[in-house]
Amino acid sequence: MSIIETRDLSFVYGIDTPFEKRAVNNVNIKIEQGEFIGIMGHTGSGKSTFVQMLNGLIKPTSGQVLLNGKDIWENPKEIRKVRFQVGMVFQYPEYQLFEETVYKDISFGPKNMGLTDSEIDKRVRDAARFVDLSGELLFKSPFDLSGGEKRRAAIAGVLAMDPDVLILDEPTAGLDPMGRDILLSQICQYHKQRKNTVLLVSHSMEDIARVSDKIMVMNKSNLEMFDKTKNVFSQNKHLEEIGLRVPQITKIMASLNEKGYDFSEGILTVEQAFAEILTKLNKEGKLW
Amino acid sequence: MVRDVTLGQYLPGNSLIHRMDARAKIVLLISFIVMIFCAFNFVSLALTAAVTILIVISSGIPLKMYLKSLKVIIFIVVITSVLNLFYGTGDPLWQWGFLKITWSGISRAIFVTIRIICLILATSALTFTTSPTNLTDALERLMKPLKVFHIKVHEIAMMMTIALRFIPTLLEETDKIMQAQKARGADMDSGNIIQRIKALIPVLIPLFVSSFRRAYELAMAMECRCYQGGEGRTKMKVLHMSAIDYIMIALMAVVLAGVIFCNIFFWELV
Numbered sequence: 197m198s199i200i201e202t203r204d205l206s207f208v209y210g211i212d213t214p215f216e217k218r219a220v221n222n223v224n225i226k227i228e229q230g231e232f233i234g235i236m237g238h239t240g241s242g243k244s245t246f247v248q249m250l251n252g253l254i255k256p257t258s259g260q261v262l263l264n265g266k267d268i269w270e271n272p273k274e275i276r277k278v279r280f281q282v283g284m285v286f287q288y289p290e291y292q293l294f295e296e297t298v299y300k301d302i303s304f305g306p307k308n309m310g311l312t313d314s315e316i317d318k319r320v321r322d323a324a325r326f327v328d329l330s331g332e333l334l335f336k337s338p339f340d341l342s343g344g345e346k347r348r349a350a351i352a353g354v355l356a357m358d359p360d361v362l363i364l365d366e367p368t369a370g371l372d373p374m375g376r377d378i379l380l381s382q383i384c385q386y387h388k389q390r391k392n393t394v395l396l397v398s399h400s401m402e403d404i405a406r407v408s409d410k411i412m413v414m415n416k417s418n419l420e421m422f423d424k425t426k427n428v429f430s431q432n433k434h435l436e437e438i439g440l441r442v443p444q445i446t447k448i449m450a451s452l453n454e455k456g457y458d459f460s461e462g463i464l465t466v467e468q469a470f471a472e473i474l475t476k477l478n479k480e481g482k483l484w
Numbered sequence: 485m486v487r488d489v490t491l492g493q494y495l496p497g498n499s500l501i502h503r504m505d506a507r508a509k510i511v512l513l514i515s516f517i518v519m520i521f522c523a524f525n526f527v528s529l530a531l532t533a534a535v536t537i538l539i540v541i542s543s544g545i546p547l548k549m550y551l552k553s554l555k556v557i558i559f560i561v562v563i564t565s566v567l568n569l570f571y572g573t574g575d576p577l578w579q580w581g582f583l584k585i586t587w588s589g590i591s592r593a594i595f596v597t598i599r600i601i602c603l604i605l606a607t608s609a610l611t612f613t614t615s616p617t618n619l620t621d622a623l624e625r626l627m628k629p630l631k632v633f634h635i636k637v638h639e640i641a642m643m644m645t646i647a648l649r650f651i652p653t654l655l656e657e658t659d660k661i662m663q664a665q666k667a668r669g670a671d672m673d674s675g676n677i678i679q680r681i682k683a684l685i686p687v688l689i690p691l692f693v694s695s696f697r698r699a700y701e702l703a704m705a706m707e708c709r710c711y712q713g714g715e716g717r718t719k720m721k722v723l724h725m726s727a728i729d730y731i732m733i734a735l736m737a738v739v740l741a742g743v744i745f746c747n748i749f750f751w752e753l754v
Contacts, residue, residue, distance in 0.1 A: 253663050276669055284667040292664040294689035304686065308669030339693065353668060 197265050198226040199361060199393050200250060200282075205259035207245050219245040221417040222259070227395070229360075232387055234408030234425065235397045238439050241414040243397050244287075247363045250395075251282035263361075280309050283359030287366045289350035293338035298329065298349045301338050305357040323356035324349075326386050328378070344375040348382075355386065361393045362386075368403060376400075380407060405429060405443045405464035413440065426462035445469050494615050499544030500728065501613045506622035508729035512736050513610050519740050520599050520606075526591075528746035529598055535739055536602040545612045553608045554601065561600050565593040616648040621723060624714075638714025646702070654695065661690045 207220040220242045227233060237243045248254045250261055252268050252275040261268050268278045283305075286292070295301035302323055306316040324334055327348035333341065338349055351367065364383065368376040384407050387394045398404050404411060404425070411428040413421040415438040421428050428435075429442045432450060441447070449463045449472070459476065463469050496502075501509070516535075523529040540550060572589025579585075611619070624641035631637055662672065665686045672683045 248663065251667060253666060276671065279667055279669055284664075286660065286664045286667070289664065291694055292661055292686075292690050294686045294693075304665075304670075305668040308671070357668065 198262075199229045199264060200227040201225070201262040201265075202250075203260045203262070205246070205249060205261060206257050207242075207249060207254065208257045209245075211257065218417050220249070220256075223419045225412065225419060225422055227361075227393060229393055230391050231393055232384075232407055232409045233393075233395045234404035234411045235395060235414065236399070236401070236404060236411060236440055237414030237420075238416075242417040243414045244365055246414065247284065247365060247395060247397060250361070250363060251284050252278045253284065276308075280305075280357050281359055282361045282363065283354040283357050285351050285354045285362070285364045285367055287369060289353075289367075290338075290343070290346035293346060293350055293353075296337060297335050298324075298338050298341070299334040301349060302334075302353045302356050305353055309357060319356045319358060320352075323352040326355055327352045327382055344371055344379075347371065347375075348379065351379075358390075359392070361395065363395045363397075365397045366399065367396070368398070368400065376403070383407070401429075401441060401443045405446070413438070425464060429464060430462045493549075493612065495545055495549065495612050496615075497544050497613065499542060499613065501539065501543040501609060503726075503728060504613075504732060505723055505725045505729045506614050506618040507625055507723055508725060508733060509610050509614060510619075510622050510626060512732060513606060515736055515740060516606050517603060519743055520602050522740075522747065523599075523743050524747045525750050527750045528743040529595065531739065531742055531746060532602055533598055536605050539609050540605055543609045543613050545609070549612060550605055550608055554604055557600070557604055561597055564600065565597045568592040568596050617645060618721075618723070620645040620648070621719065621721075625723060636713075638717070642714075650698070653698075654691070657694060658687065658691055661687050 202223050202225050205220060205223045206218070209215070209217045209219055223246060235243050235247065245254065249256050252261075255269060263278060263281060268275065293301050295304065299320055302320045303316050306319045311319070320334075329345065329348055329352060333345065333349075338346060341349060347367070351364075354362070367383065368379055371379065380403055383394065383396070387407075396404065396408065408425050410423065411421070411425050412419065413428060413435070420438060421431070421434075429446050432442050432447065435442055442450075443464060445466050445468075446463055449459050449469055450461075453459055453461075457476075459469075459472050463472060520532055523532045540547070569585055569589045569592070570583050572584075572586035572592055574586045574588050576584035576586055577590075614622075620641045623644065624637055627635070627637045627640070662670075666672065670683060670686055672680070672687075675683070
């Protein structure tokens with residue numbers, strides 16, 4: 197059984213007003229336990245609306261979201277439980293910090309779950325370790341942290357709920373290159389250790405190519421593609437038509453192939469390309 | 485969603501009232517409000533109500549919008565009219581303890597209801613048909629004489645413009661923060677009043693913090709564009725009184741005279 201499944205999921209903003217807008221249109225998708233899914237799409241393609249429906253923050257206009265086979269809106273009073281199972285990190289999550297100390301802020305989620313104090317303490321420390329916030333920072337005011345630290349503290353606030361599915365909406369937006377790399381590898385590590393499902397919305401093809409197993413492409417409210425990362429990024433033309441692109445290195449390798457080389461399709465990272473070229477040269481005996 | 489706020493929303497259009505000068509509209513609105521409270525009997529009140537309906541129709545705004553803005557104050561209307569119902573003097577028509585209803589109470593209640601409704605409709609007509617920038621520009625111009633008393637008219641107008649400009653932004657921000665805290669299991673829709681107020685803290689603190697951040701950024705951006713108050717500042721769109729405005733002012737004077745006339749000649753109809 198898929199951990200998340202959507203059936204004809206649609207959402208319309210401002211229904212019955214002159215500002216009516218269809219944001220998500222009949223999306224059918226199945227996400228399996230443990231997958232790392234990248235979600236791409238133009239600004240306004242409906243991806244943020246889509247992910248907010250997955251944890252019941254907004255109610256679909258029509259269609260269903262199934263979590264472990266059960267419709268999440270079956271019992272609207274229980275919707276909070278769904279939010280604990282499907283954790284959501286919004287864009288610029290540092291703007292939602294509010295407590296006196298980082299520790300208290302991270303414990304907000306677990307406290308709402310009604311856990312015992314010792315369990316809360318354990319979860320807060322675990323979450324803080326995942327995002328690499330050291331002990332003394334935990335007792336500082338969140339407003340005294342640096343930008344990157346704030347971001348990580350806010351993400352820890354969601355990790356501390358230990359959700360089965362973690363959704364991150366552009367977690368690296370506005371961070372410097374170093375901060376991006378660190379955060380991304382922390383998310384990866386978290387995914388590997390906990391073996392939970394992660395959905396990452398991002399505009400950076402490089403980021404998505406590096407970490408995800410599968411990619412979901414949204415275009416003008418519709419689900420355009422949903423396939424293995426390699427397969428999606430081998431459709432260069434199609435992606436460019438809808439205003440997206442493939443990672444630079446994938447494009448370079450593709451144009452080398454056009455010029456008569458025969459590198460394998462769907463190379464996604466510089467490291468892969470490096471290895472591929474080395475083996476090629478080695479085979480031809482041109483390396484030394 | 486907190487976004488469904490109609491009170492004071494500008495709806496672009498090209499009706500007679502849209503084309504009027506904002507200053508004329510404000511002055512006319514003020515005299516209209518005075519007129520509403522000058523109408524002492526049913527004849528003059530009917531005249532006022534008729535003018536209100538004319539304003540509503542000629543503004544070209546869908547009636548639905550006016551009804552929406554009335555919905556916001558329906559509570560106040562009901563409370564005041566019920567209170568007035570029991571405040572009349574004369575022979576009681578119905579009595580229960582110290583509560584009594586008299587003819588004068590009933591007529592007072594009707595008066596108050598019609599007055600408040602006219603008031604809201606006329607004010608909505610102004611805000612529906614005038615863009616916030618024009619409105620504050622006009623206020624700035626109209627308040628200019630206050631400079632004699634060292635009141636910083638331009639600064640007040642600028643503050644109003646900024647406040648109006650940021651209402652939608654803040655609403656959107658509130659929405660976002662609420663969603664984010666709900667995602668962490670914040671429960672805002674249940675519990676008693678104290679629990680509900682407490683549940684707002686995780687929303688209000690980030691909202692305050694980001695408002696201050698925005699204020700600093702805005703101040704910086706204004707300074708980068710060499711803003712230094714109203715001294716020597718010119719307008720891109722200069723307000724302009726046209727024939728419509730003068731005609732409307734004349735009409736208003738006629739109606740006001742009519743109301744006073746009705747007050748005098750039908751005084752026994754109170």
